[in-house]
Amino acid sequence: MPLETLSRWTGYADLALSARRVSTANSPELATIARTHLAERMGRMHGLPQKLGQIMSMSDHEEKAQSFSPLQQSAAALPFSTVKTLLETAWGEPLRKVVRSIDEQGQAASLGQVHRATLYSGEEVAIKLQYPGIKTALETDLGALGWLSLPLGGLSRGFRLDEYQKMLAADLEHELDYDAEARTQQRYAEIHQHDRFLIVPEVIGELSSKNVLVTTWEAGSTIDEVAKWPLIVRRKLSLDLIHWFFTSILSREMIHADLHPGNVRFVLRESTPQLLLYDFGCVARFTQPQQQALAALLLAALYREGSPWKPLMELGFCGEKLGPLAHKLPAVMGLIAEPLASEYPFALAQWKLSERMSDVLGDDRWNFRMAGPAEMVLLLRAWHGLLFYLEKLDAPVAWKPIVEPIISSIARRYVPAAAITDEPRRCDFGSLSRWLKLRVRERGTVKVQLTMAARSIDDLEELIDEPLRKKIEAQGTSLARLSTEVRQRQYRPGSVFSLIEGEKEIDVWLE
Numbered sequence: 001m002p003l004e005t006l007s008r009w010t011g012y013a014d015l016a017l018s019a020r021r022v023s024t025a026n027s028p029e030l031a032t033i034a035r036t037h038l039a040e041r042m043g044r045m046h047g048l049p050q051k052l053g054q055i056m057s058m059s060d061h062e063e064k065a066q067s068f069s070p071l072q073q074s075a076a077a078l079p080f081s082t083v084k085t086l087l088e089t090a091w092g093e094p095l096r097k098v099v100r101s102i103d104e105q106g107q108a109a110s111l112g113q114v115h116r117a118t119l120y121s122g123e124e125v126a127i128k129l130q131y132p133g134i135k136t137a138l139e140t141d142l143g144a145l146g147w148l149s150l151p152l153g154g155l156s157r158g159f160r161l162d163e164y165q166k167m168l169a170a171d172l173e174h175e176l177d178y179d180a181e182a183r184t185q186q187r188y189a190e191i192h193q194h195d196r197f198l199i200v201p202e203v204i205g206e207l208s209s210k211n212v213l214v215t216t217w218e219a220g221s222t223i224d225e226v227a228k229w230p231l232i233v234r235r236k237l238s239l240d241l242i243h244w245f246f247t248s249i250l251s252r253e254m255i256h257a258d259l260h261p262g263n264v265r266f267v268l269r270e271s272t273p274q275l276l277l278y279d280f281g282c283v284a285r286f287t288q289p290q291q292q293a294l295a296a297l298l299l300a301a302l303y304r305e306g307s308p309w310k311p312l313m314e315l316g317f318c319g320e321k322l323g324p325l326a327h328k329l330p331a332v333m334g335l336i337a338e339p340l341a342s343e344y345p346f347a348l349a350q351w352k353l354s355e356r357m358s359d360v361l362g363d364d365r366w367n368f369r370m371a372g373p374a375e376m377v378l379l380l381r382a383w384h385g386l387l388f389y390l391e392k393l394d395a396p397v398a399w400k401p402i403v404e405p406i407i408s409s410i411a412r413r414y415v416p417a418a419a420i421t422d423e424p425r426r427c428d429f430g431s432l433s434r435w436l437k438l439r440v441r442e443r444g445t446v447k448v449q450l451t452m453a454a455r456s457i458d459d460l461e462e463l464i465d466e467p468l469r470k471k472i473e474a475q476g477t478s479l480a481r482l483s484t485e486v487r488q489r490q491y492r493p494g495s496v497f498s499l500i501e502g503e504k505e506i507d508v509w510l511e
Contacts, residue, residue: 077108078131083115086129090212098207102127111175111281116217124217125204126278128178135176167374175281178213184254185215185280191252197240199267199276220265220276223392229268234395237266237273239402241393244275245386246403249284249379250291250410257378258282259385284378288413290315295410301337302400302407304429308333310416316373319422325364326424330432331490332360332368338455340403345396348387356458359487433493433510438463441505454510457486457496468506472499486510 078086083106084095091098099117106113112130119125131137174180182203189200201215208214226237248255256263256277265276286294297311308329313319322329335356339346361368433454440448456463461479464472469479482496496508 077106077113078129080104080106082132083113083129086132087127087212090209091207099125099127112211125207126201126215126217127207128213128215128279130176130178130211167377171282171378177210178208179210181279181281182208182213184283188254188256188277188280188283191254195244196272197244197274199274200280201276201278218265218276218278220267220274222265223261223389226266226273227392227394229273231395233268233271233273234393235397238390238393238395238397240273241275241386241389242397242399242402243406245382246406249286249382250295250406252286254283254285255379255382256280256282257284257382257385259382259388264385264389282378284375284382291410292414295407296414296416297333298337298340298403298407299411300429301333302341302404304330304334304432304434307423307428309423309427310420311414313420314417316375318371318373321367321371323424325361325367326427327431328360328364328490329427330429331487332357334429334432334455334491335360339399340407341400342398343400344398346399347396348391352458356487359484360490362488432491433457435511436496437507437509437511439507441507443503454491457491457510458483460496460508468499471501472497475499 083104087098088095095102098119100120102117103115106115106129111134112128115127115129117125117127174184182205185200186203189202192198192200199218199220201218204214204216226234229237245255258279258281263277263279265278267274267276293311293314297308297315300306300308300311309322309326312322312329335353338351338353339348358365436452436454436456438448438450438452439446452463460483461469464479472479477497486496491510493511494509496510498508499506
């Protein structure tokens with residue numbers, strides 16, 4: 001075994017030990033120290049460990065995100081003497097003949113590092129240089145994927161690991177080829193050439209090669225800086241991000257899938273926010289049939305009509321794994337699509353998706369995760385990136401007016417594949433409740449009757465006034481438990497609770 005490979009495997013053993021310290025820490029203080037230690041080691045190793053650390057930096061767990069946030073933009077950089085030698089080898093001439101000046105302190109990333117420089121034309125450029133030997137290191141990384149899943153909390157149990165390894169290997173091979181990345185970046189710019197919201201740095205082709213990528217230098221504000229912009233600007237940015245995301249996945253051929261904060265900046269020009277993207281080595285690509293199936297799935301969930309089964313099958317989900325939980329799929333997709341259906345500003349902090357999905361799926365949650373195709377991971381990374389920035393912006397907006405026209409225009413082209421005929425029973429949005437109803441009767445006469453959207457059941461504790469809540473709880477009934485039970489029955493119609501108090505009868509049910 002080569003010395004470099006042996007050294008890297010030793011690094012993985014250290015990573016696994018550090019990750020174990022995180023999971024077994026018996027106090028918040030020790031957990032923070034352990035996470036910081038793990039992040040430092042991931043940064044020193046570069047490659048896949050640092051990439052995973054960048055994903056972890058976007059966690060909705062604030063302390064975890066802070067521990068890994070340094071991996072977004074910095075890590076152990078190469079000395080400039082090495083950088084100079086590598087660039088001169090790539091360009092075939094002395095560095096001073098190519099650039100007038102260069103920032104010797106590079107910004108290190110997972111697979112390479114970036115230096116700001118000025119050409120003799122006066123143009124400022126970003127020079128991205130690939131780490132020597134990184135390809136061999138990544139081959140070792142892929143062999144250790146099971147180890148690397150440990151700090152992510154069960155990745156190997158969540159996906160078809162062999163397919164995921166193949167997909168990740170192909171993606172990393174593309175990311176290591178800066179010629180391929182340059183073509184992707186140029187194509188991305190071409191696709192969005194009329195989109196004033198998006199800024200894509202221009203590739204300087206004559207200075208770029210397989211391991212050096214040179215682009216125009218574009219600067220912008222970080223998401224933490226943008227979070228301090230005026231609310232009206234942040235709302236506009238939130239709207240534009242949602243529009244960009246759904247337009248990209250449904251009517252463009254690709255979307256940037258590595259949206260950690262080191263790859264994203266924002267620009268404010270004449271009070272109009274813009275999105276600036278770096279690093280196009282990792283993108284999620286879509287075929288038109290995939291886009292149409294995805295649009296059909298989202299539209300069905302948006303209106304709660306039809307069945308999610310056929311679109312899921314056409315997107316590559318495993319019918320054998322989804323079959324046993326088919327009756328839960330309408331509720332699952334309804335939860336995922338909840339922001340899309342909102343006609344009023346939707347606060348992501350109130351979504352509580354993880355908790356509610358856990359209640360709906362129960363012990364089937366692993367089946368659901370394992371049923372997804374490996375390529376879905378890149379789409380999910382992009383989706384997670386969108387949610388991360390919307391939460392940081394803290395400027396809730398109504399999604400439905402933005403996404404409905406985009407989804408509808410693509411979904412109408414969807415024609416289910418004739419080969420998909422084994423649709424399970426009860427896998428239909430018609431099985432879900434549409435309305436939450438509350439009725440108060442006194443001596444048989446209706447005194448109060450309210451009708452709300454069925455999803456209001458998850459806010460039952462806030463809907464019931466305090467005197468009534470105390471009476472319900474005095475009977476040994478927990479409102480939180482009632483909401484959980486409704487989720488566990490996948491939001492199907494039926495009684496939620498009844499209360500008789502003297503001549504007064506109170507009924508709450510779903511229909």
